[in-house]
Amino acid sequence: MDIVNFKSEMPAEETVRIPAGKLIDFTYQTFKRVGAPEADAKLIAESFIDSDLRGVYSHGIMRLPIYIHHCRKSGPGGINPRAAVRIVKEGLSFAHVDGDNGMGHLVSIRAMEIAMAKAEKTGMAFVSVYNSNHNGAEGYFAKLAADRGMIGFFVTVGGRNIIAPTGGLTPLLGNNPFAYAIPAKRHYPVVLDMACSVVARGWILLAIKNGLKVPDGWAVDRDGNPTNDAREAYDGLVLPFGGYKGYALTLIGCILGGVLSGAAIGKEVTDLYGDFDRDQNVGHFMWALDLKSILPPDDFMERMDSLIDELKASRLAEGIERIYVPGEKEFLVKEENERLGIPVTLGVLKELNSMGDMKISV
Amino acid sequence: MDIVNFKSEMPAEETVRIPAGKLIDFTYQTFKRVGAPEADAKLIAESFIDSDLRGVYSHGIMRLPIYIHHCRKSGPGGINPRAAVRIVKEGLSFAHVDGDNGMGHLVSIRAMEIAMAKAEKTGMAFVSVYNSNHNGAEGYFAKLAADRGMIGFFVTVGGRNIIAPTGGLTPLLGNNPFAYAIPAKRHYPVVLDMACSVVARGWILLAIKNGLKVPDGWAVDRDGNPTNDAREAYDGLVLPFGGYKGYALTLIGCILGGVLSGAAIGKEVTDLYGDFDRDQNVGHFMWALDLKSILPPDDFMERMDSLIDELKASRLAEGIERIYVPGEKEFLVKEENERLGIPVTLGVLKELNSMGDMKISV
Numbered sequence: 001m002d003i004v005n006f007k008s009e010m011p012a013e014e015t016v017r018i019p020a021g022k023l024i025d026f027t028y029q030t031f032k033r034v035g036a037p038e039a040d041a042k043l044i045a046e047s048f049i050d051s052d053l054r055g056v057y058s059h060g061i062m063r064l065p066i067y068i069h070h071c072r073k074s075g076p077g078g079i080n081p082r083a084a085v086r087i088v089k090e091g092l093s094f095a096h097v098d099g100d101n102g103m104g105h106l107v108s109i110r111a112m113e114i115a116m117a118k119a120e121k122t123g124m125a126f127v128s129v130y131n132s133n134h135n136g137a138e139g140y141f142a143k144l145a146a147d148r149g150m151i152g153f154f155v156t157v158g159g160r161n162i163i164a165p166t167g168g169l170t171p172l173l174g175n176n177p178f179a180y181a182i183p184a185k186r187h188y189p190v191v192l193d194m195a196c197s198v199v200a201r202g203w204i205l206l207a208i209k210n211g212l213k214v215p216d217g218w219a220v221d222r223d224g225n226p227t228n229d230a231r232e233a234y235d236g237l238v239l240p241f242g243g244y245k246g247y248a249l250t251l252i253g254c255i256l257g258g259v260l261s262g263a264a265i266g267k268e269v270t271d272l273y274g275d276f277d278r279d280q281n282v283g284h285f286m287w288a289l290d291l292k293s294i295l296p297p298d299d300f301m302e303r304m305d306s307l308i309d310e311l312k313a314s315r316l317a318e319g320i321e322r323i324y325v326p327g328e329k330e331f332l333v334k335e336e337n338e339r340l341g342i343p344v345t346l347g348v349l350k351e352l353n354s355m356g357d358m359k360i361s362v
Numbered sequence: 363m364d365i366v367n368f369k370s371e372m373p374a375e376e377t378v379r380i381p382a383g384k385l386i387d388f389t390y391q392t393f394k395r396v397g398a399p400e401a402d403a404k405l406i407a408e409s410f411i412d413s414d415l416r417g418v419y420s421h422g423i424m425r426l427p428i429y430i431h432h433c434r435k436s437g438p439g440g441i442n443p444r445a446a447v448r449i450v451k452e453g454l455s456f457a458h459v460d461g462d463n464g465m466g467h468l469v470s471i472r473a474m475e476i477a478m479a480k481a482e483k484t485g486m487a488f489v490s491v492y493n494s495n496h497n498g499a500e501g502y503f504a505k506l507a508a509d510r511g512m513i514g515f516f517v518t519v520g521g522r523n524i525i526a527p528t529g530g531l532t533p534l535l536g537n538n539p540f541a542y543a544i545p546a547k548r549h550y551p552v553v554l555d556m557a558c559s560v561v562a563r564g565w566i567l568l569a570i571k572n573g574l575k576v577p578d579g580w581a582v583d584r585d586g587n588p589t590n591d592a593r594e595a596y597d598g599l600v601l602p603f604g605g606y607k608g609y610a611l612t613l614i615g616c617i618l619g620g621v622l623s624g625a626a627i628g629k630e631v632t633d634l635y636g637d638f639d640r641d642q643n644v645g646h647f648m649w650a651l652d653l654k655s656i657l658p659p660d661d662f663m664e665r666m667d668s669l670i671d672e673l674k675a676s677r678l679a680e681g682i683e684r685i686y687v688p689g690e691k692e693f694l695v696k697e698e699n700e701r702l703g704i705p706v707t708l709g710v711l712k713e714l715n716s717m718g719d720m721k722i723s724v
Contacts, residue, residue, distance in 0.1 A: 094656065124456055151622075165686075167682035180612075224679050224680075241604040242603040248554045266669055293451075295452065314526055324527075326613065
């Protein structure tokens with residue numbers, strides 16, 4: 001059994017390349033069919049496929065079936081495809097937002113729009129969200145701010161507890177991924193998008209789906225024993241990155257995203273793939289900071305370019321060809337995938353084509 | 363040669379316990395003698411010794427001599443003990459602050475006070491600072507917000523480049539420590555205070571001062587070879603925690619603290635212990651978030667307590683006696699050090715007593 005390839009690389013023999021537009025349209029149509037308004041379905045589809053474009057396959061179209069499964073369900077455990085995201089309380093630099101149990105992607109975009117509009121007036125604003133759902137990759141929402149000359153921060157209470165507090169064996173914390181996005185001028189924006197686990201759990205799911213093992217150091221089983229078995233890893237504990245530092249960071253994510261907003265925390269947190277009878281009540285927290293409050297955005301972005309130039313001019317370690325900044329590899333993969341199409345494994349393709357009467361032709 | 367003990371533990375045979383009040387007074391008097399106004403000297407002394415109280419000896423009174431050395435110097439490379447911290451630009455939820463080349467501790471406290479005053483009115487505010495200096499441990503400044511029913515975030519461009527971008531060998535980034543502080547009710551506040559290096563470089567300095575080696579995995583020498591020699595580690599590269607994730611986080615610290623504020627970044631960054639001819643121009647970035655904007659602070663703090671209770675009830679791994687939350691160990695050490703006095707190594711004590719005519723009696 002092979003070990004799953006990490007990030008941006010999928011075993012070539014098992015994939016076909018499909019144009020991004022085709023996948024966006026498939027996703028858009030799929031959400032429309034479960035009742036999402038056109039504008040919402042469009043936003044959801046674009047953010048979904050952006051993950052695939054950037055090589056973060058674990059958070060892209062691979063997950064469509066499970067989301068749609070929730071959207072088709074009515075009552076507790078379902079996702080509301082016609083959600084009316086609304087502000088329940090607001091002030092000059094904050095808003096408390098009820099996601100109306102909508103698709104996490106949609107709720108996150110709407111909430112970040114609120115944060116940016118407020119930040120534009122005051123310099124900085126945060127939005128605290130409850131009653132949302134799993135939202136894919138966080139970098140997309142932080143990057144909305146970078147695209148508008150702002151710095152964006154976004155964190156989510158991850159969709160299942162997989163991390164134990166340091167010294168413990170009970171999974172009480174998610175990997176609570178967070179993202180910063182910062183614009184540059186000549187260079188790509190810097191987009192840090194990381195889970196507090198050693199890897200995003202989506203990669204373990206991908207390993208299961210493709211019958212692969214997971215590398216050393218990713219996970220332990222239920223009793224704390226190291227494992228390479230993807231299923232044991234999935235049922236056990238993913239290790240936090242950097243030991244207790246990763247535990248501390250994921251706890252901060254839980255507090256910002258969940259304690260503040262009133263969303264699910266600790267044992268209330270549900271599993272996107274395992275809970276179909278209670279709402280997810282996922283929490284998000286984000287802030288946007290308007291650069292022009294401090295200095296002209298152009299000056300800021302030139303300072304960013306100089307810094308990135310300086311990093312790239314670093315003396316290189318043996319065997320290294322170039323220095324990357326966070327998010328850069330994903331932008332490079334995106335250019336490739338826009339040109340060649342998005343690689344989709346045959347297993348995922350089969351699953352997509354068995355969702356309903358729509359088919360993706362290859 | 364022994365290996366340096368990590369965090370909160372110092373080799374017992376080499377230390378004497380000195381009451382915190384005595385060290386605060388010594389620090390206060392020392393700053394007054396170099397010209398600091400009484401109120402400023404008091405704030406500086408309290409934040410200095412708070413590090414020692416919490417067991418973060420690497421950032422406490424051990425560093426007094428080097429700061430005073432800078433304060434006694436006039437012209438470039440000196441620190442201004444009579445700094446007038448001032449706002450150069452402000453809006454509803456932001457301020458751009460000139461530290462007037464003052465003690466980093468003082469500038470950080472003043473800046474956080476500005477952030478909190480603004481956050482109280484709008485919900486959230488940030489302050490961007492340039493022309494400051496090395497400020498000790500960041501948790502203290504974030505905690506000012508927690509003490510006022512707010513969430514505080516603080517990051518500093520660290521006082522010397524020690525980390526190379528992943529794949530590189532040129533130290534272009536500091537360990538850019540950052541802190542979050544969040545209030546609870548029955549429990550201690552959660553205070554995450556971490557460097558992006560595997561350990562704060564102060565611990566390597568402490569190892570040098572006490573003739574100890576550093577553990578595996580802390581550092582590499584100038585050419586990227588692993589080393590246990592404290593001096594080689596000090597002259598080489600400290601490793602970022604969690605590999606490329608630590609590199610990404612320290613880069614974010616550099617951007618928030620330095621690119622935004624106009625403070626020193628990349629090769630402009632100076633070394634507190636090595637540069638005496640140019641100003642440090644250290645940058646800080648912080649935000650404060652007023653909890654009551656979203657929900658009654660009491661409700662928030664009760665939610666915090668429940669979450670902490672839940673973490674502490676985790677099934678324990680073999681050999682573990684209890685679960686800690688970030689900052690808790692430091693609060694426990696603080697209680698002990700308040701009762702028994704702060705352990706100071708004989709080497710540090712000798713250095714303090716040779717600074718001038720004031721002596722610390724034991």
